[in-house]
Amino acid sequence: MRMRISPSFGSAMASSFTVCRLHTIGRGSLAKCLQKVDTFLHRNIGTNVVAVQEEKNGFKSLYAVQAERQEQAEKSVLISCHSRTNEQKFLKYIANYGDIQKYFFYESYGMYAVVEFANQESVASLLEGTAIPSISHESLVPFKSRLLSMRNLDAVDLPNQSSGKKRQAQTSIPINELIQRLSKEESIDQQITSLTEAYQLTEENCRLRFLVCSLLKDIAAAFFPECTIMPFGSSVNGFGKLGCDLDMFLDLDGISGKNATMPKSGLFLEYQMKRANLERIVTQNILSVIGECVDQFGPGCVGVQKILNARCPLVRFVHQPSGFQCDLTANNRVAMKSTELLYLYGELDPRVRHLVFTVRCWARAHSITSSIPGAWISNFSLTVMVLFFLQRRSPPIIPTLDHLRDLAGPEDKCVIEDNDCTFVSDFSKIQLESNTETLEQLLCEFFEFYSSFSFRTLSINIRKGKEQNKPEVAPLHIQNPFETTLNVSKNVNASQLDRFVALCQESSWLIQQNKTAPSRGGTKAKGAITPWGVSTLLLPSQVAGIKSRKRRKFEPASERIKSLLESLKNINKELN
Ligand code: GTP
Ligand code: MG
Numbered sequence: 001m002r003m004r005i006s007p008s009f010g011s012a013m014a015s016s017f018t019v020c021r022l023h024t025i026g027r028g029s030l031a032k033c034l035q036k037v038d039t040f041l042h043r044n045i046g047t048n049v050v051a052v053q054e055e056k057n058g059f060k061s062l063y064a065v066q067a068e069r070q071e072q073a074e075k076s077v078l079i080s081c082h083s084r085t086n087e088q089k090f091l092k093y094i095a096n097y098g099d100i101q102k103y104f105f106y107e108s109y110g111m112y113a114v115v116e117f118a119n120q121e122s123v124a125s126l127l128e129g130t131a132i133p134s135i136s137h138e139s140l141v142p143f144k145s146r147l148l149s150m151r152n153l154d155a156v157d158l159p160n161q162s163s164g165k166k167r168q169a170q171t172s173i174p175i176n177e178l179i180q181r182l183s184k185e186e187s188i189d190q191q192i193t194s195l196t197e198a199y200q201l202t203e204e205n206c207r208l209r210f211l212v213c214s215l216l217k218d219i220a221a222a223f224f225p226e227c228t229i230m231p232f233g234s235s236v237n238g239f240g241k242l243g244c245d246l247d248m249f250l251d252l253d254g255i256s257g258k259n260a261t262m263p264k265s266g267l268f269l270e271y272q273m274k275r276a277n278l279e280r281i282v283t284q285n286i287l288s289v290i291g292e293c294v295d296q297f298g299p300g301c302v303g304v305q306k307i308l309n310a311r312c313p314l315v316r317f318v319h320q321p322s323g324f325q326c327d328l329t330a331n332n333r334v335a336m337k338s339t340e341l342l343y344l345y346g347e348l349d350p351r352v353r354h355l356v357f358t359v360r361c362w363a364r365a366h367s368i369t370s371s372i373p374g375a376w377i378s379n380f381s382l383t384v385m386v387l388f389f390l391q392r393r394s395p396p397i398i399p400t401l402d403h404l405r406d407l408a409g410p411e412d413k414c415v416i417e418d419n420d421c422t423f424v425s426d427f428s429k430i431q432l433e434s435n436t437e438t439l440e441q442l443l444c445e446f447f448e449f450y451s452s453f454s455f456r457t458l459s460i461n462i463r464k465g466k467e468q469n470k471p472e473v474a475p476l477h478i479q480n481p482f483e484t485t486l487n488v489s490k491n492v493n494a495s496q497l498d499r500f501v502a503l504c505q506e507s508s509w510l511i512q513q514n515k516t517a518p519s520r521g522g523t524k525a526k527g528a529i530t531p532w533g534v535s536t537l538l539l540p541s542q543v544a545g546i547k548s549r550k551r552r553k554f555e556p557a558s559e560r561i562k563s564l565l566e567s568l569k570n571i572n573k574e575l576n
Helices: 030-044 047-057 062-074 087-095 120-128 175-183 188-199 203-220 279-297 333-348 350-365 379-391 401-406 439-451 494-513 549-553 557-575
Strands: 003-007 076-081 100-107 111-117 147-152 167-169 228-232 246-251 301-307 314-319 324-330
Touching (some): 062 076, 076 203, 087 147, 100 203, 175 188, 188 350, 188 439, 203 246, 203 279, 246 279, 279 314, 333 350, 333 379, 333 401, 350 379, 350 439, 350 494
Antiparallel strands (some): 100 111, 228 246, 314 324
16 A cells, blocks of 8 residues: 555645655555455444444433543544545555544645544554654754654546545634525525534544543643543534534642642652732743744634633633634633533423524524624523523423522532532433423514513523623623623623614514515425525624614614515525
């Protein structure tokens, strides 16, 4: 076999490419290779589906899911391939090094393959058989990672020999395509389910996220061999949309002495460690060093920014091979708990995830939320608003955080920097009330609820599941579930809140007007599709330019409705 793999090296010049050379690496007979690939192909048909189902039906805790995914990631490698790499040849080559558990190809500035072996020894054996690139005009940073490049020094495969690999796109479908897709559904409930399916993270995308964390852990482990790097936020809380950022947590608690038990008597040894006045300074120093390593030595990591003076210090960069925008934090355990809580709520009732996805997608379509930090509502705040609304249904769809704390056992006790972050982890202890509202009802009611919510005087509080008097003058007050003296929407200004309210009012009206499909499947005789139901909520709005409540008062409702109808007609024409 005339293929070889080169590890991806950080190069001193941004524009550099590794040069390929002819190497022959052949371990084991061809027959053995073919047998391995064959076993692999047989074993893997449909396994992704099974894995996902197991997780859903078994109500696995986030901790269990993360442990499993982390283990998969440690047995995996990420390989950049030529777009015409022949899949069969590729697999035969890789199978030389061990049994392949799973693999998939995806595209992100080029073609990549994620390969998971049955055990970690196979990764070690693959890395041993991997060549170091030979380049003449630049210098290499001699850091070996599990990000590799597949080179083929034989003649390039002819196009008709290429395998037709299933290439997984790692981004979500454009909004116009989504509008068309939803318009073909037959009910609003189906539209909402379809929206979630189109936007949620795929099994492959989740695996890739854990693999990126694992690759970064290899860098951080040079200083802190016992550290772990775990994803948090929307990558794992169940509400992530394809293309969302990758929030990572560098966990050093195992070595921080926080959970240490000291012997009561006799001799013992302890480590000598440097000391600093403040934990924040330690966090900043660690992130500064790791950020520097990621920048200087991390293959595929570009645009590294150290944002160390933020409330929560972080290192931000783009991991090019995956296309993920990454935020690496340390000492951020409360955010991990918020992630766990959101995950739990999402698992309790499928309507939670569907509603959160729809509201997040609606908010993004109208620029209520943005990927750039600013005075707008964050996805986290918006999710808490949906949860609060679901707690306020009669009967409530999800329990309050106080109730979840009351159900907690001693093993769930968790206090972080004096904040009580305790809540039950055993799903079976949670009794849900029998609310039978449909997704359609819930979406309409959500817009109604926030159209008339008294933001001026009341605070949103998922701990109590009830509005509370606002403790401060911020336009929008959403109590931080764990750090209860903080407002998670402190950044939101009055005009952004006004836009949110105006859009809720408009959407409440729009959905009432467009509740039924124009004809079966929403398809007209000529095959043209008319947006209806949730689709109409994603079309450009008439309130986009509204800056304040005062201005809206002067605009007669009938005028707004007229112009809405007009714009709907125009959009229909454009789409058709
Ligand atoms: P997207 O990245 O926008 O898809 O959503 P996200 O939920 O990942 O939000 P983000 O990346 O802004 O934050 C990551 C996680 O940090 C959130 O899921 C929360 O768990 C946590 N977080 C973000 N903002 C706050 C906040 O103001 N207070 C608290 N307690 N946690 C927060
Ligand atoms: Mg995020």
